[in-house]
């Protein structure tokens with residue numbers, strides 16, 4: 565049986581308190597608070613919509629996992645189209661609605677060929693607010709920050725050749741490692757996990773002699789091309805290992821030991837998941853861990 569989500573998708577005072585607390589813990593800086601208000605004012609000005617209660621740190625973690633920056637050459641007009649977006653499986657459409665509400669701009673598109681949905685904007689005024697958000701409020705921590713910096717520089721350039729050169733740098737950098745040296749926070753990590761984390765369960769064919777039940781093994785992992793971000797996560801969680809896969813082109817952060825998984829559950833429990841499907845995965849996984857412990 566699934567537990568009923570307590571504060572999920574509701575704007576209860578409790579949730580607001582938790583978010584506010586996280587926010588205060590990580591952003592005691594008044595300047596940043598002030599900037600957040602400015603951005604929100606900007607968003608309201610554009611759309612007049614109410615804003616959702618997403619934690620900015622959560623959002624930057626989610627963008628680190630699922631966001632993209634692209635620059636596309638429009639041949640007919642010989643200009644460049646800049647796009648910021650977030651692409652997720654169509655199961656996660658609700659998150660994109662929340663993000664759209666949070667920023668107060670952008671559109672959501674459905675891509676039927678690969679069952680994904682994407683939130684995106686190419687409007688310069690919107691992109692400037694995204695840049696403010698990711699520069700002053702909740703910076704990216706993964707190597708995606710390198711794409712972001714090139715994108716930002718290119719957006720402020722009017723010379724087409726310069727834009728092309730800047731964006732070509734991105735492809736040259738793609739395979740190289742990059743350490744942004746920005747530490748991460750728990751709300752950021754939850755956002756990143758909701759994008760790229762996996763609460764996994766293996767059911768083995770062998771059965772336990774004492775109970776006759778199949779042997780069940782739980783694990784948690786995040787697979788990335790970005791080694792440093794996984795090391796930062798390992799440092800924050802202080803559990804698990806980072807190993808390389810596929811000749812060092814991919815890296816995997818894994819937690820497999822039951823007591824470590826229980827600790828991870830304790831760490832994540834106080835935070836609010838934003839994705840219903842990920843929250844369901846988490847709750848199911850958590851109850852399996854409890855079952856394993858009892859047997």
Ligand SMILES: [Ca+2]
Nearest residue numbers: 629630759760
């Ligand atoms: Ca990803």
